[in-house]
Amino acid sequence: MPCPAPRLIALASPDDPRIDAYRVIKERDLVGRGGRFIVEGRTVLDVALSPRNRFRLESLLIAESRAAALAPLLAQAPADLPIHTASQEILDGITGFHIHRGLLGVGLRGEEPSAAELVASLPERALVVMALGITNHDNVGGIMRNAAAFGADAVLLDFASCDPLYRKAIRVSVGGSLVVPFAREGNAATLLDLLVAEGFELLAFSPAGETKLKDVVAAPRTALMVGAEGPGLSAAVMVRARTVSIPMAGGFDSLNVATAAGIALYHLADL
């Protein structure tokens, strides 16, 4: 099937007001909020332009030099999505750093469900990931990627964890942050209360866990909890949950937290 030509809007200046949202991306990174988020790169845009993306895109911004190669992908964009093109020189002027992937977009966060609303919306059988104190963007991105890969129904993050819609987390998630419903608020105690009230079995992952992962049969509603590398989950969390370990070879410390979540999801999702 021949691709329709994408509707491109060529820019002549980095100060064009139609791309105000792309200015000072580093500031946006630091804030990570503000109703918008940045997506970048072809793999993420692939997800962002698919029906699996839960968010609305506001616009795209691409390097002129990539327009031809990206035409098939851009043909999937909604008819009313503005797609701006500019020379690499203008792109550099707009964003303050070299966009080596030549492909950016702005998404709108829209109405974000509270953790309570998200948990209330889950089906009778549900697998939830709970991330506590995960301040590293790569790890949050990796958790979102794995949650998407294994079809987790939701990810809950405490407020100490970083935002899955932070630019780098989205990139590392290869779009998983756009796919899996999540809420980020409160602390371990409030999130645990919520899940217990909704009938979830809580699994706390730790090298010191009492049950080996392979011996765990997932309950109809299961929440798997992971904490930051190093400190791990707090004692207050561990006592409220069934503690589970992923056995490792003697003497080596521990798995990366996103990898541990991936292994747990692999076992529990049973696809």
Next chain:
Amino acid sequence: MPCPAPRLIALASPDDPRIDAYRVIKERDLVGRGGRFIVEGRTVLDVALSPRNRFRLESLLIAESRAAALAPLLAQAPADLPIHTASQEILDGITGFHIHRGLLGVGLRGEEPSAAELVASLPERALVVMALGITNHDNVGGIMRNAAAFGADAVLLDFASCDPLYRKAIRVSVGGSLVVPFAREGNAATLLDLLVAEGFELLAFSPAGETKLKDVVAAPRTALMVGAEGPGLSAAVMVRARTVSIPMAGGFDSLNVATAAGIALYHLADL
């Protein structure tokens, strides 16, 4: 047990010849060879100073300000290991970038076994990871970390893959690169020949794999093979192996390659 005071050598100049190996680390990064490698950060040093480290350290270089906090760790160092200390200003002058972890070391590669020597040295029951075309340092580091966590006996990498002793790969491996025997040479065909001749069952991991991972029982000698994200393993590799998939939820592309290796190792190592 009280810790003996570490033997510190205070430096007064970034040009001190005793720390020549630390100069121009960025060049070393690019080359990645030369008989030496750089380790950095407390977690990696912990492994580097443990009996699990297969390599000899040549020296350490730490920020004066961290000497007290690191004393218990440094007490594990061999008596003849020079431990240099310097002000942050001098450190910055030595290495050309700010060492925010305040802790560097130089290791010696020593005699490196060929792939054939490494495979010949393996026990009767052995689990090997084979990484083909993995050019990303984070992914090679992640594979080395997971190989260490699950007690893989060796990692074979083709020459297209990056060096596990590259600075960033060591850091991401949290020392796994120092622990698991590896060889990096040749291409897929030569490495496959070697493993087949030594009686290994070859498992080729791919989303298109015919057997689900959970249905695989590890043979006494098993080699699990992973390729670069995106292209994956070549057809030439796939036809020579049993192809294995890690089932994923509909529509989501794929796992990170190091995570996939971690899940495969979790299942096959059966700890």
